[in-house]
Amino acid sequence: MTSICCIGAGYVGGPTMAKISQKCPDISVTVVDTNADRIAAWQGDDLPVYEPGLLDVVRESRDRNLFFSTDIESAIGAADIIFICVNTPTKTYGIGAHRAADLRYLESCARQIAAVADSDKIVVEKSTLPVRTAESLKRILDAAQGAARFQVLSNPEFLAEGSAMEDLENPDRVLIGGERTPEAAAALQTVADIYARWVPRERIITTNLWSSELSKLAANAFLAQRISSINAISALCEATGADVDEVAFAIGTDRRIGPRFLKASIGFGGSCFQKDILNLVYLCEFFGLNEVAAYWEQVVIMNDYQKQRFSHRIVRTLFNTISGKRIAILGFAFKKDTNDTRESSAIYVCRDLLAEDAKLHIHDPRVAPARIRTDLGVTEEDPSVAVASDPYEAAAGADAIVILTEWDAFRVDQLDYERIFKMMRKPAFLFDGRNVVDLDRVRQIGFEAFGVGKG
């Protein structure tokens, strides 16, 4: 029986391995992590990662051929293939601080594999990494004392949170990069054959290692750039009376541009886009490509501007003071259908409002209250932040509602905005940063309503 070990039981490791184990019942998949709480949660029904459909897939294979464990050494020892899915956050210290990727978790995996392995392994980079990381990985592995030989492949993950199970079931492509040697080609074939159990062969792309590593950074940079582009246009729409959704529709019908990923918003969040663009910027600077670095950095600068512009608009609209005012925040996750708040625009908007002395009543359907408080740096006793168990509780007595995540539960046909309006102080304001509310309809109810890129 082929045996897979996945190091890192997070948003990528958990769902990806659940899918592989579902599709390949004859392959044993063990997901390991240093975080014992996370591993324990994967063994129960309250998974550490919320993704629609994930629990069903986990239940299907758990304890059949899908295992979660903190015994990293045994899992590495038993594996033929090791996927590295650890976090690669932006470095916060030293050389390249606030730009470069922090590779310490990756390196510690490499050293642990080198120390433990006593048989040949295929080591697959699934984490998003700077170009040429595979070279360092290989040097550390090849310095191991034992007889084991290692093949290093790059297989970046393209899933988006909230739609991870669908993305894994039906990916646009699977990308696998490897060296051009017969041994690497054989390793690449082994991994390609696993995906080929359910992904059409023509969607399995193979490249050299560096192209694979760079393609992941480039894909995220292009996606984020589209959002910053439409958000830049949204600022001009607000100044001129054009409507950004109409503009997005009009330009998106051009087949060369396409309609997807053109939704104006309060800015992109999530653990990937900003981190990966900054990583790209750092790489460009490292290679002396300063104009290229500046070009990509502008995508992040635009994103910060968009978040701040939204907070400023709220303050300006509420008569230039929100001191002591109660503001209902609907949504805290960085997008709908996830409990992930990493780099959520909501964190930045809430911090701006708290700096103006507002009282926030925050509701999110999936984010735990403790997570919200930690992200905002407040304790349970802090009177400036309350976490509400539903939108009505959040809105009672509020001056304004601010929608920061596009959860379906906040749509006009799901939430009773008339009831909410009656509970609020007048004039009642509604700010929709995520395009979930029909502004004309809520204006009919009596709200003074504002959306991104709308008048």
Ligand code: NAD
């Ligand atoms: P995560 O933080 O959710 O999970 C990473 C896990 O690795 C953590 O649970 C951590 O405890 C564990 N870990 C770290 N070092 C370890 C070690 N030495 N041994 C064992 N476990 C260790 O991160 P994530 O969101 O799953 O992202 C993982 C990688 O995938 C990152 O490089 C990210 O850029 C990339 N990626 C993420 C997404 C996404 O949507 N989140 C999508 C594509 C790619």
Ligand code: UDX
């Ligand atoms: C992204 C990439 O899409 C995925 O391929 C990669 O593997 C990881 O990074 P993710 O961050 O999980 O995925 O979600 P995504 O759907 O890309 O959304 C990111 C952010 O952009 C969210 O805050 C979302 O609200 C925002 N967004 C997205 C917009 O503001 N407008 C859009 O049109 C699309």
